[in-house]
Amino acid sequence: MRIWLNIFLKSFASICMLSVFIFGIPSFADEKSGAHIYKEVCSACHEKGVVNAPKLGDQTAWGKLISEGQVIITAHGYVGVRAMPPRGGKEDLSVEQFSKALNYMVNKSGGNWISPSKSMLEEINKEISIRKKNID
Numbered sequence: 001m002r003i004w005l006n007i008f009l010k011s012f013a014s015i016c017m018l019s020v021f022i023f024g025i026p027s028f029a030d031e032k033s034g035a036h037i038y039k040e041v042c043s044a045c046h047e048k049g050v051v052n053a054p055k056l057g058d059q060t061a062w063g064k065l066i067s068e069g070q071v072i073i074t075a076h077g078y079v080g081v082r083a084m085p086p087r088g089g090k091e092d093l094s095v096e097q098f099s100k101a102l103n104y105m106v107n108k109s110g111g112n113w114i115s116p117s118k119s120m121l122e123e124i125n126k127e128i129s130i131r132k133k134n135i136d
């Protein structure tokens with residue numbers, strides 16, 4: 001009897017792990033931490049639109065940015081634009097973390113951006129270094 005119980009529990013555990021893998025619970029976690037970073041860092045300005053920051057949920061303001069594309073907007077926001085401080089003022093934010101928070105805002109404002117793939121991340125980093133050179 002015991003051996004069957006063991007086999008049952010082991011199969012059950014594998015099925016659970018497999019479904020996490022297939023159905024992408026990790027992407028749900030991504031979404032959550034984007035919301036978390038947004039609240040911690042970006043909401044100070046983007047919640048109420050301080051100094052003309054595009055507001056969370058403002059489809060007109062975000063629509064223009066969305067049409068410029070994820071690579072450009074992620075890179076420019078990361079480096080800083082006019083009153084938008086580099087990395088939203090949090091110096092130790094990685095490109096991936098910045099991108100998660102940005103995607104959270106974009107997706108609440110009419111867009112549909114997903115975590116950048118490896119190749120998109122390379123393009124973002126390239127654009128960041130071009131942009132930094134132009135600023136210096």
Ligand code: HEC
Pocket residue numbers: 037038041042043044045046050051052053054065072073074076077081082083084085087088089098101102
């Ligand atoms: C201190 C206030 C402040 C904080 C904090 C802040 N922003 Fe901004 N952000 C702005 C302002 C102001 C603008 C508009 C800049 C302009 O167009 O003049 C802006 C614009 C942007 C843009 C558009 C850039 C472009 O190319 O026009 C992005 C993307 C952005 N913010 C992302 C973020 C993210 C993601 C965070 C959090 C990690 C964040 N911001 C935190 C003030 C802030």
